[in-house]
Amino acid sequence: MNRNFCTFIICFLTIVFYNCGGDDIVTINTEPSPYDIASASRGGVMFDKFWSTEAGFNQSDTNLAKFNSRPDFYKCNHCHGWDYLGRFGSYIGRAPNTDRPRVAGLNLYAVLQTRTPQHLFNAINSNENRRNIDFTFNTYIPEDPNDSAHKMPDYSSILTHSQIWDLVKFLKEGVLDVSELYNASYSGIYPTGSAGFYNIGKDGNSVNGSAYYTTQCSSCHGNDGKLILIEGMSAGEFTRTRPYQVHHKMRYGRIGSAMTGNSDISPAQLKDLYKALSDTAAFPNQQ
Ligand code: HEC
Ligand code: HEC
Known part of the structure; x- marks a missing residue:
């Protein structure tokens, strides 16, 4: 057999194999991931108040009264800041009290730069080191840094997977670097520090x-x-x-x-x- 004929056979077989398996391959590659179909703008609304009608939350949810009675213990923006800098940003002086928990000691903006969407999904959809939805706050001591009231809520028992993916999409694609918008100066440390903007x-x-x-x-x-x-x-x-x-x-x-x-x-x-x-x-x- 000459070389050209061999090449022809190989090409022919390649085409046959590709076409046979083609449908499956195409299906796998074009199936959109939950991240792809998630909405960053709905995630942005949720970051503010995930249980609002604006965020599309089920207004018959039995936990609604619980969220409304202590909003700052559930709202992402309270613990992470509108600037995503936690207690290293504008909330450097926002001490806990009976109506609000400690601001997170984590620079979420910095953390986001190194995390995959799946990692963020797992962190939000987790019950490890999280505050249980049945937590009562009866014995809450704001000054105690180890009080469970300060912990991130267990959103795995509050939100659906697709809602969590909306949050993840916002965190990856909607969050901006506030230092692009203004300058800030911080002095002191949490919870008694202060911030100035210019x-x-x-x-x-x-x-x-x-x-x-x-x-x-x-x-x-x-x-x-x-x-x-x-x-x-x-x-x-x-x-x-x-x-x-x-x-x-x-x-x-x-x-x-x-x-x-x-x-x-x-x-x-x-x-x-x-x-x-x-x-x-x-x-x-x-x-
Ligand atoms: C009561 C305070 C509190 C609330 C409310 C809260 N968080 Fe957190 N969050 C924390 C703290 C503290 C940490 C750091 C420790 C940890 O990971 O548990 C954290 C960690 C995270 C992380 C993990 C970052 C990493 O290490 O990968 C993500 C993502 C996150 N929060 C997103 C959210 C989102 C989205 C919401 C709202 C739906 C939210 N958080 C609400 C306190 C809070
Ligand atoms: C349809 C009417 C409407 C439009 C359009 C609108 N706003 Fe507002 N805006 C409001 C209302 C109402 C409030 C809430 C006032 C309140 O009750 O505190 C508000 C609140 C605000 C606040 C306070 C936000 C906060 O953090 O609480 C700012 C700043 C603001 N608007 C600026 C703007 C700017 C800039 C635009 C254009 C990009 C804009 N608004 C477009 C009606 C509007």
């Missing part, structure tokens, strides 16, 4: 930010941000006071209000918006 919007483009504000925000907040009082503050003032928090609301909405947020806003657009809102002449304090 350089809001950094080198962002305020012209672009103002244009975004005009089309997306002014209809509710007014041209100067003073139309809606937010805890006594204007939109600009609130942003300058809590830059670590408002980016999350701008993207995922303010739960329980008309503000739904825009999860498609990019970190660069957020920076531009921050820059615009840092201008106290255009966006003055409420008074």
Whole structure:
């Protein structure tokens, strides 16, 4: 047999084998993983309040009263911070009390950079070193760092797998580096430290930010941000006071209000918006 004929046979057999097994191979490769079909924007809403209607949580769930009676013991943002820095960020001075647990001694932002989605799923869907859903808080001592009230809840008995994948997708793809948006200075240590914020919007483009504000925000907040009082503050003032928090609301909405947020806003657009809102002449304090 000459060489060309051999090559022909090998090619022919290869084609036959590929076609026979082809269907199976195609099916395996295109089956979307639970991570692929998860929603980062729903995960972002859940990070704020997973049991809200906005997050699509079952409003007949029997644990609802439990979550509502002690929200800060269940909300991700309480223990991890809106800046994802735990007690090494804006919550450096947020001491525990009867209404809230200790802030996590873990820089979640840093940890996320090294974790696979599966690892994060396992950490959230775990009951190891977690607070049981039946925990009563009857003997809770806020000052005791080892009190189980401070532990991350056992979400494996609260959330479905697909809800946990939504959280994971948000953690991997939605979480941003807040140092891109503003500078912070921290002094002291948790729980008695303090934080200051400056350089809001950094080198962002305020012209672009103002244009975004005009089309997306002014209809509710007014041209100067003073139309809606937010805890006594204007939109600009609130942003300058809590830059670590408002980016999350701008993207995922303010739960329980008309503000739904825009999860498609990019970190660069957020920076531009921050820059615009840092201008106290255009966006003055409420008074
Ligand atoms: C009551 C406080 C508390 C709440 C609420 C909480 N966590 Fe945590 N979380 C912690 C603490 C403390 C740790 C670090 C120790 C540990 O892993 O148990 C942690 C660890 C983690 C880790 C593991 C990081 C790693 O090491 O891989 C992830 C992921 C995480 N939390 C996500 C979440 C999400 C998402 C929510 C909300 C659904 C949430 N946490 C709610 C306290 C909390
Ligand atoms: C549909 C109306 C509406 C739109 C559009 C809207 N907001 Fe809001 N916003 C609200 C309401 C209502 C609140 C809650 C006020 C309250 O009760 O505290 C709020 C809250 C806020 C807060 C406080 C967030 C927090 O952390 O609690 C900021 C900052 C803010 N808005 C800025 C903006 C910016 C910037 C935009 C545009 C990207 C925007 N809003 C778009 C209605 C709106």
